[in-house]
Amino acid sequence: MKVILADYSGFCFGVEKAIVTTFEELDKEDKNQKIFSLGPLIHNVQVVKELEARGVDVIEDIELVSEGSVIVRSHGVPKKIYEAADRKALTLIDATCPFVKRIQTIVEDHYKEGYTIVIIGNPQHPEVVGINGWCDNKALIIQEEEEVKKLPNIEKLCIVVQTTMSISQFEKIAAALEKKAKEVVKFNTICSATKQRQKSAKDLAQKVDAMIVIGGYHSSNTQKLVSICNDIRPTATFHVETAKDLPVEELKQYDLVGVTAGASTPKWIITEIIQKLRNI
Numbered sequence: 028m029k030v031i032l033a034d035y036s037g038f039c040f041g042v043e044k045a046i047v048t049t050f051e052e053l054d055k056e057d058k059n060q061k062i063f064s065l066g067p068l069i070h071n072v073q074v075v076k077e078l079e080a081r082g083v084d085v086i087e088d089i090e091l092v093s094e095g096s097v098i099v100r101s102h103g104v105p106k107k108i109y110e111a112a113d114r115k116a117l118t119l120i121d122a123t124c125p126f127v128k129r130i131q132t133i134v135e136d137h138y139k140e141g142y143t144i145v146i147i148g149n150p151q152h153p154e155v156v157g158i159n160g161w162c163d164n165k166a167l168i169i170q171e172e173e174e175v176k177k178l179p180n181i182e183k184l185c186i187v188v189q190t191t192m193s194i195s196q197f198e199k200i201a202a203a204l205e206k207k208a209k210e211v212v213k214f215n216t217i218c219s220a221t222k223q224r225q226k227s228a229k230d231l232a233q234k235v236d237a238m239i240v241i242g243g244y245h246s247s248n249t250q251k252l253v254s255i256c257n258d259i260r261p262t263a264t265f266h267v268e269t270a271k272d273l274p275v276e277e278l279k280q281y282d283l284v285g286v287t288a289g290a291s292t293p294k295w296i297i298t299e300i301i302q303k304l305r306n307i
């Protein structure tokens with residue numbers, strides 16, 4: 028069997044940075060100092076288990092921690108978490124993706140200058156919740172164009188967008204918002220990593236007989252890759268988390284197989300799967 032890996036797959040820059048930062052901290056951490064992760068570091072069960080084995084506990088609320096270090100994951104957190112860490116004299120290991128940090132800074136600065144902040148994105152997503160926490164949770168969060176109609180007219184508007192939104196959705200909603208305000212500043216803060224992964228999965232699915240998509244079953248960016256590949260190879264797209272999930276017997280009928288992976292999939296899982304496929 029011939030196996031081709033998509034040009035862009037697996038860890039994005041921000042996730043890679045979060046993992047490296049965490050493992051570096053673990054290596055240098057003095058043994059008595061406990062490390063906590065505020066939410067699972069990435070959407071990958073295997074990595075979270077490995078971190079747990081090294082003593083990193085996942086917590087949902089910083090108020091539950093009285094000493095040690097707390098990791099902020101790539102999605103970022105509201106400003107109040109930094110204040111809580113200061114107040115409680117906790118060490119914050121800040122692995123916020125620089126692209127997310129940039130949005131937080133834009134929002135904080137414009138909010139201080141009197142702009143109404145609009146975040147185009149999913150209100151439940153931790154990245155959006157985090158960004159909103161840099162303007163006193165006063166942002167208007169818009170996910171669908173329809174929602175813009177219900178808004179009153181606004182004097183000064185600052186528009187940002189969740190890093191993983193689709194560009195067409197952003198443009199549609201931003202255009203509708205622009206009609207609602209006298210003064211608008213608009214920042215396209217979509218990160219190219221998601222788009223690159225989706226485009227290269229689509230290109231590869233067109234060239235091969237079957238596609239393997241690697242990533243957490245609950246990871247939304249992985250599910251999006253699965254649906255893109257499914258559209259092209261409806262009966263020959265397989266979503267797996269690890270090498271043991273590969274349907275080996277079924278795969279024997281294919282000569283050329285493509286592999287892609289979600290942004291939270293570590294390289295060692297991808298390598299193991301490619302190796303197993305090559306042996307079929």
Ligand code: F3S
Pocket residue numbers: 039040041042101102124125126127190218219220221290
């Ligand atoms: Fe950062 Fe983009 Fe990844 S915003 S966390 S590099 S998807």
